[in-house]
Amino acid sequence: MCCPSTGLECCLTGGRFINPIPAVSTLTGEHAGWDGVALEYYCNVPGCDIAEHEHPAHFLNLLVGEPVRAERTTEGRCHSAINEPGTIYLLPRGTRDKVAWMHESSRVVLAIDPNFLAQSVEATAHLEDVDLTTHWELKDRHIAALMMALCADLEDGQPAGPLYGEMLATTLAAYLVKRFSIRPVAAKHAARGLPKARLNRVLEYIAAHLGDEIRFNRRDEPAPF
Numbered sequence: 001m002c003c004p005s006t007g008l009e010c011c012l013t014g015g016r017f018i019n020p021i022p023a024v025s026t027l028t029g030e031h032a033g034w035d036g037v038a039l040e041y042y043c044n045v046p047g048c049d050i051a052e053h054e055h056p057a058h059f060l061n062l063l064v065g066e067p068v069r070a071e072r073t074t075e076g077r078c079h080s081a082i083n084e085p086g087t088i089y090l091l092p093r094g095t096r097d098k099v100a101w102m103h104e105s106s107r108v109v110l111a112i113d114p115n116f117l118a119q120s121v122e123a124t125a126h127l128e129d130v131d132l133t134t135h136w137e138l139k140d141r142h143i144a145a146l147m148m149a150l151c152a153d154l155e156d157g158q159p160a161g162p163l164y165g166e167m168l169a170t171t172l173a174a175y176l177v178k179r180f181s182i183r184p185v186a187a188k189h190a191a192r193g194l195p196k197a198r199l200n201r202v203l204e205y206i207a208a209h210l211g212d213e214i215r216f217n218r219r220d221e222p223a224p225f
Contacts, residue, residue, distance in 0.1 A: 021040075021109065022048050023042050026042065027040065027041035028041075029154055029165075035166055036116025037110060037111065037112050037113065037116060037150075037166075037169040038110070039109070039111075039154065041151055041154075042106060042108075044106055045101070045104065047101050049098075049099075049100045051098055053096070054094065054095070055091050055095045055096075056093060057093055057114065058111065058112040058113075059089070059091040059095070059109070059110070060088060060089065060110040060111075060143065060147065061108075062087075062088050062143070062144055063084070064106050064108060065085060065105060065106035066085070066104070066105065068082070068105040069083075069101075069102040070082075070083050070101050070102070072097055072100075074095070074096070074134075074136075075096075079136070081137060083105075086139055086141075086144055088135065088138040089136055090135040090176075091134060092132040092133070092134055110150070110172075112169070112176075114128060116173060117132075117177060121178065121185060124181075130177050131181065131182040132177075132180045143172065143176075146171060146172040146175070149168050150168050150172075153168070
């Protein structure tokens with residue numbers, strides 16, 4: 001059953017922006033309980049023109065399904081390309097563009113709040129945002145895998161609870177900061193663990209669910225949170 005589009009980036013920016021994709025999403029993270037990210041899956045979107053717009057949050061667009069010819073205009077320049085499945089648009093906050101898709105296509109789109117992105121890594125947790133590089137024909141299997149894992153979590157009804165998806169989103173945000181930040185971010189040893197803000201979120205979740213049943217996986221180990 002189709003859910004009405006929620007305005008993917010609108011929910012991150014106080015209602016100032018409506019998702020430019022002129023279609024109804026078939027899967028939405030509107031009620032996922034995730035902090036700082038919003039995801040939508042669009043299946044078989046007809047070819048369409050998307051008017052010029054600005055992204056108030058960091059935006060990822062992963063093409064799935066069939067190849068599609070796309071034309072885009074950014075900074076007054078027009079570009080045309082065949083986007084193969086797995087192509088990712090990585091569009092930082094403030095990007096302005098207009099896009100035309102010439103054929104039917106399916107895609108997973110994710111918006112990330114700038115503060116959520118910054119707090120995913122200890123080295124940038126004191127910042128309000130991190131400047132990312134723009135990519136229109138990015139192929140990155142790590143980003144694609146994490147986006148599809150978030151999509152699968154929604155499809156399965158979030159069996160491990162909302163914090164599981166939020167941890168996936170935090171991992172994705174940290175990857176973006178480390179790989180695609182305009183200014184290099186020094187890697188720190190993994191022993192430092194989660195950034196403080198993320199750790200507090202985990203501890204708050206645990207405290208609020210101490211009375212819940214603990215589920216086990218097939219190996220009789222606690223299910224991941």
